[in-house]
Amino acid sequence: xxxxxxxxxxxxxxxxxxxxxxxxxxxxxxxxxxxxxxxxxxxxxxxxxxxxxxxxxxxxxxxxxxxxxxxxxxxxxxxxxxxxxxxxxxxxxxxxxxxxxxxxxxxxxxxxx
Amino acid sequence: xxxxxxxxxxxxxxxxxxxxxxxxxxxxxxxxxxxxxxxxxxxxxxxxxxxxxxxxxxxxxxxxxxxxxxxxxxxxxxxxxxxxxxxxxxxxxxxxxxxxxxxxxxxxxxx
Numbered sequence: 001x002x003x004x005x006x007x008x009x010x011x012x013x014x015x016x017x018x019x020x021x022x023x024x025x026x027x028x029x030x031x032x033x034x035x036x037x038x039x040x041x042x043x044x045x046x047x048x049x050x051x052x053x054x055x056x057x058x059x060x061x062x063x064x065x066x067x068x069x070x071x072x073x074x075x076x077x078x079x080x081x082x083x084x085x086x087x088x089x090x091x092x093x094x095x096x097x098x099x100x101x102x103x104x105x106x107x108x109x110x111x112x113x
Numbered sequence: 114x115x116x117x118x119x120x121x122x123x124x125x126x127x128x129x130x131x132x133x134x135x136x137x138x139x140x141x142x143x144x145x146x147x148x149x150x151x152x153x154x155x156x157x158x159x160x161x162x163x164x165x166x167x168x169x170x171x172x173x174x175x176x177x178x179x180x181x182x183x184x185x186x187x188x189x190x191x192x193x194x195x196x197x198x199x200x201x202x203x204x205x206x207x208x209x210x211x212x213x214x215x216x217x218x219x220x221x222x223x224x
Contacts, residue, residue: 040216041216043157043214045212048211101159102159103159104157106155
């Protein structure tokens with residue numbers, strides 16, 4: 001079984017809709033991250049969480065919110081989706097005792113019409 | 114200017130060639146340097162990491178960091194079609210866990 005899982009893998013939604021992307025991990029890591037990936041822009045950090053009670057904004061948090069329900073679960077919400085949020089979204093985890101190497105999920109491909 | 118710069122490619126090489134992938138960075142505080150490989154429609158997977166300057170070898174892959182010139186390299190020997198992917202370099206300072214990524218170089222190894 002994969003260490004980091006994301007659901008859904010693909011999603012099409014309409015402008016103005018609220019959607020949630022979910023991430024679960026079995027690596028036992030405290031730190032979790034949400035990124036978006038766009039052609040030519042690479043991976044950009046949206047939010048990160050060092051533990052259940054510690055959530056921080058990343059480079060591009062506007063229009064997004066997150067919830068850390070448990071050590072193993074970290075959800076990303078788009079409160080009112082817009083077309084320029086069409087992207088590939090990745091969840092990642094890291095272990096601060098292992099050089100902070102990050103382990104990524106398979107991604108969610110989101111299309112906002 | 115991005116903190117980590119990477120040529121997007123694509124880079125096309127014949128099977129068996131030696132591949133050189135490169136990044137430059139501007140943040141002198143970066144201490145940890147990583148290479149991720151990303152296959153189409155998959156998440157990035159960690160390939161190699163190095164701390165500070167120097168070389169690290171793992172099979173056909175060698176990662177090299179030159180902090181004096183702020184240059185990061187990944188060499189792939191005896192390249193295979195299965196090496197066809199996008200390669201992302203990434204760095205962080207060690208005191209924060211936020212990785213800064215390059216935009217990725219797409220590599221195609223042809224038969």
